[in-house]
Amino acid sequence: MQPPGDEADWDTPIFEPTERDGRLYGRGVADDKAGVMAHVAAIRAHHGTPPVNVTVFVEGEEEVASPSLPALLDKYETELRADAIVLADSHNWKVGTPALTTTLRGLVRVVVEVQALDHGVHSGMYGGAVPDGLTALCRLVATLHDDNGDVAVAGLMTSEAAELDYTEDDLRADSGLSEGVRPIGTGSLLSRMWTKPSMTVIGIDAPSVATAANLLTPVGRAKLSMRIHPAQDPQVALDALRQHLMDQAPWGCQVRVELDDLGEGFSANAQGPIYESARAAFNDAWGTEPVDIGVGGSIPFVASFAERFPQAAILVTGVEDPDTRAHAANESLHLAEFERVCLAEAVLLERLGAINKGE
Numbered sequence: 001m002q003p004p005g006d007e008a009d010w011d012t013p014i015f016e017p018t019e020r021d022g023r024l025y026g027r028g029v030a031d032d033k034a035g036v037m038a039h040v041a042a043i044r045a046h047h048g049t050p051p052v053n054v055t056v057f058v059e060g061e062e063e064v065a066s067p068s069l070p071a072l073l074d075k076y077e078t079e080l081r082a083d084a085i086v087l088a089d090s091h092n093w094k095v096g097t098p099a100l101t102t103t104l105r106g107l108v109r110v111v112v113e114v115q116a117l118d119h120g121v122h123s124g125m126y127g128g129a130v131p132d133g134l135t136a137l138c139r140l141v142a143t144l145h146d147d148n149g150d151v152a153v154a155g156l157m158t159s160e161a162a163e164l165d166y167t168e169d170d171l172r173a174d175s176g177l178s179e180g181v182r183p184i185g186t187g188s189l190l191s192r193m194w195t196k197p198s199m200t201v202i203g204i205d206a207p208s209v210a211t212a213a214n215l216l217t218p219v220g221r222a223k224l225s226m227r228i229h230p231a232q233d234p235q236v237a238l239d240a241l242r243q244h245l246m247d248q249a250p251w252g253c254q255v256r257v258e259l260d261d262l263g264e265g266f267s268a269n270a271q272g273p274i275y276e277s278a279r280a281a282f283n284d285a286w287g288t289e290p291v292d293i294g295v296g297g298s299i300p301f302v303a304s305f306a307e308r309f310p311q312a313a314i315l316v317t318g319v320e321d322p323d324t325r326a327h328a329a330n331e332s333l334h335l336a337e338f339e340r341v342c343l344a345e346a347v348l349l350e351r352l353g354a355i356n357k358g359e
């Protein structure tokens with residue numbers, strides 16, 4: 001669960017589940033408590049004896065990148081081994097349109113340091129002949145995108161995302177893009193967020209404006225967050241980024257790249273009898289076929305399960321809808337959708353049982 005945030009931003013008490021217009025409001029009601037309760041409801045629908053063996057594993061570290069999980073999966077590998085693994089931590093496409101999340105992007109995060117001088121010097125004395133680390137850093141960072149806003153690092157994987165209806169107006173409304181600002185990148189909007197790399201400067205160490213002196217700053221430092229294609233090896237992407245930063249060093253400045261974090265993406269093999277059963281179960285519950293969606297960020301525990309159990313069909317489902325506002329004020333759960341999520345999982349168990357019996 002995420003921290004509650006500022007109480008003043010909430011319309012109802014943060015930790016008192018409050019029902020209003022078919023939604024239940026409160027921190028954690030959707031992300032992740034409802035995901036856990038969907039599993040409970042599915043088992044309860046079968047009076048505790050579903051037609052397949054079920055192991056329930058409740059993971060409590062998802063919001064802090066699940067650091068203990070790989071060791072737990074090693075330790076309890078036998079107990080947790082399964083043909084199908086249902087991870088209910090994602091979202092559906094729209095209210096009324098269910099989804100299976102079949103891709104998650106991976107992550108490469110680095111700190112890049114650009115050194116121009118052994119020590120700071122007077123900008124009036126040497127400026128014009130001597131570069132400074134901060135300006136050099138800005139020039140280096142500027143090489144990371146081309147003029148269209150696509151990531152300019154060579155050697156990164158891209159592919160097209162599933163074709164779903166998502167317009168620039170949707171993007172503007174969802175992201176809060178300021179007036180007059182154009183989206184960046186090329187290709188479909190969903191491929192830019194799901195299956196192409198992205199690059200963001202998420203921090204810079206620099207003298208603050210308030211304390212700035214007339215000085216050539218010797219060293220500039222930035223933290224870069226790069227999202228990568230779901231199937232890209234993070235180590236290969238890191239090497240490509242490092243090579244780019246070294247090759248583009250402005251004016252012969254010294255460039256150092258330090259790894260901060262690597263995260264595996266996820267790309268499901270979304271075929272075979274278990275995926276077919278899931279799609280049919282979703283269709284039973286919603287009366288409409290589910291769509292395959294991607295998520296631009298990572299859910300580290302999904303990659304951990306995929307790595308530990310490569311033979312299992314991993315189904316990433318979820319209770320959230322576009323208006324859930326997970327992590328934000330007024331987080332809520334759409335109760336009719338939640339009912340369909342529970343029903344779909346109960347039907348999925350039934351259908352998996354039928355596969356077992358060869359029906």
Ligand SMILES: [Zn+2]
Pocket residue numbers: 002031063326327
């Ligand atoms: Zn969350």
